[in-house]
Amino acid sequence: MKTTEYLTKILEEHTQAVDLIADEEAEELVNSITNSKKVFVTGAGRSGLMAKSFAMRMMHMGIDAYVVGETVAPTFEEDDILIVASGSGETKTLVPIAEKAKSIGGKVAAVTLSPESTIGNLADVTLKLAGAAKDQGTNNKTIQPMGSLFEQSLLLVFDAIILRFMDKKGLDTTKMYGKHANLE
Numbered sequence: 313m314k315t316t317e318y319l320t321k322i323l324e325e326h327t328q329a330v331d332l333i334a335d336e337e338a339e340e341l342v343n344s345i346t347n348s349k350k351v352f353v354t355g356a357g358r359s360g361l362m363a364k365s366f367a368m369r370m371m372h373m374g375i376d377a378y379v380v381g382e383t384v385a386p387t388f389e390e391d392d393i394l395i396v397a398s399g400s401g402e403t404k405t406l407v408p409i410a411e412k413a414k415s416i417g418g419k420v421a422a423v424t425l426s427p428e429s430t431i432g433n434l435a436d437v438t439l440k441l442a443g444a445a446k447d448q449g450t451n452n453k454t455i456q457p458m459g460s461l462f463e464q465s466l467l468l469v470f471d472a473i474i475l476r477f478m479d480k481k482g483l484d485t486t487k488m489y490g491k492h493a494n495l496e
């Protein structure tokens with residue numbers, strides 16, 4: 313197949329994936345973020361990259377958002393929320409971070425393929441996305457390798473959540489661009 317035909321297939325997979333996402337779960341995540349003092353995100357590999365892009369847009373909206381492990385990330389406290397982006401919900405480096413956030417008394421949200429996973433079970437809020445787990449091998453859910461469908465879905469769903477926030481807060485792109493880094 314040509315590259316553009318693959319692209320069409322990928323877009324079709326996302327069109328099908330939308331129907332499997334529960335709006336109530338997305339809204340619960342939006343409300344949990346709104347009710348939290350600080351928002352921390354974490355994830356490994358490509359999932360982590362998508363989580364970082366979400367933190368950036370939250371910052372553009374005026375939310376106090378941080379990426380776990382970065383030098384400017386402050387103390388996680390009980391009024392805060394940790395959002396874990398993990399398809400498997402089992403990634404070894406993420407489990408202790410989620411456990412620590414819970415032990416501090418903060419909220420944990422999991423954006424995952426597997427609400428029944430270790431991280432999913434720890435979470436107070438779960439947003440289930442569609443896709444195939446990275447180690448699933450050949451399957452009938454996607455033509456893409458490993459967790460690509462999930463990782464793309466993360467980016468798209470996080471961007472849809474940003475639009476929902478913009479609606480609620482009366483924000484527009486010009487106001488948000490005013491907060492974008494100008495030392496770049």
Ligand SMILES: O=C([C@H](O)CO)[C@H](O)[C@H](O)COP(=O)(O)O
Binds near residue numbers: 355358359401446458
């Ligand atoms: O980077 C990844 C890999 O390329 C699989 O497609 C994953 O995002 C990374 O391994 C984290 O996995 P999950 O925690 O299961 O999302």
